[in-house]
Amino acid sequence: MRIDIEDLSVAYAGRTVVAGAHLVAAEGEITGLVGPNGSGKSTLLRTVYRHLTPTAGRVLLAGTDLRELSAVRSARHVAALPQERQSEFELTVHEVVAMGRTPYKRAFAGDDAADRDIVARALADVGMAAAAGRRFTALSGGERQRVLLARAFCQDPDVLVLDEPTNHLDIRHQVELLALLRAQRRTTLVSLHDLNAAASVCDRLHVLHAGAVIASGPPREVLIPALLAEVFGVRAAVVDHPLTGDPLIAFDHRAPAGTETPAPAEVPTGG
Structure with missing residues (x-):
């Protein structure tokens, strides 16, 4: 399913954080949001998984305004891995992941064989099958991250929304x-710092x-030195990755954009 975000504005904590954003997440593609801290990435994603309500504009799922869908119908189509996470689940890993099946169940219904198969497959996909019986609270941060991603997979969503996964x-x-x-190959909307x-x-x-959304397009067209300097305040060169051919950004870690790179220190020679 395709996501269209049209003229979206969102206020949070009394101030406008996203203003007039337009973007598309095409069906079956991975669409990335990048930008410095405070640029509005997480706020925009929260409107897609309905944690926040926009002050203007709308989010369309296959042409339907998300606000017209019930919470259950929305959860069958859109699964999220947010940044803010509850960390006090007194549940096993299997129980946490099985929560992803909730939109498909009647109240208080237990897991059936199909649910258990889906949970097992999701845990295997994220490399956590061996931890199914462990307490969620006993896991490391990275392990919890993978378990919560497995829970999102268990929703069998058309759209994944991932905030710094x-x-x-x-x-x-x-x-x-x-x-x-x-x-x-699900429609995926993801924010990444890297x-x-x-x-x-x-x-x-x-x-x-x-x-505001100030640039859109394929990574090679968007991640150019001028934009990296303007938006992120860094000096960088963009080259081809020697293994994959993807764009590879080489940052100047000695000086920010707009300054001269310090000359290398002279190495003393004997004499």
Whole structure:
């Protein structure tokens, strides 16, 4: 299913955080949101999974305004992995993941064989099958992240909304998670701080700055040195990744944009 965000404005804590945003998440593609802290990425995503209500504009799911859908119907179509997460589940990993089946059940109904198969498959997909009987509260941050992603998979959604899904993950599990998202081929709207990960996994990027979408397009067209300097305040060169051919951003870690790169220190020679 396709997501269309039309002229969206969202206020949070008494101020406008997103103003007049337009963007599309095409069916079956991974659409990335990138931008500095405070640019409105998380706020925009919260309106897609209905945690926040827009002050203007709308979010369309396959042409239907999300506000016209019941909470249950919406949950059957859209699953989210937000940044803000409850961490005090006194439940096992299996029980947490099985919560993803709630939109398909009558009140107080137990799991059937099909539900148990779906839960097992989701845990296997995120590499947490062996932890099914462990307490959620006993897991590391990265393990919790993978369990909550499995819960989202269990909803069998048409659309995944992921807010910084690689947070807390080591490099191996970051790579595995992003590869899993590619293999899923669900309509996916994801915010990422790692611009190189975004360039690798996303079909299309939208750049947010001060609550507005200021650039949209394929990663190679969007992640150019001038934009990186303007939006992120960094000096960078964009080259081809030697292994994948994706755009690879090489940052100048010695100086921000608008300054001269310090000259290398002279190495004393004997004599």
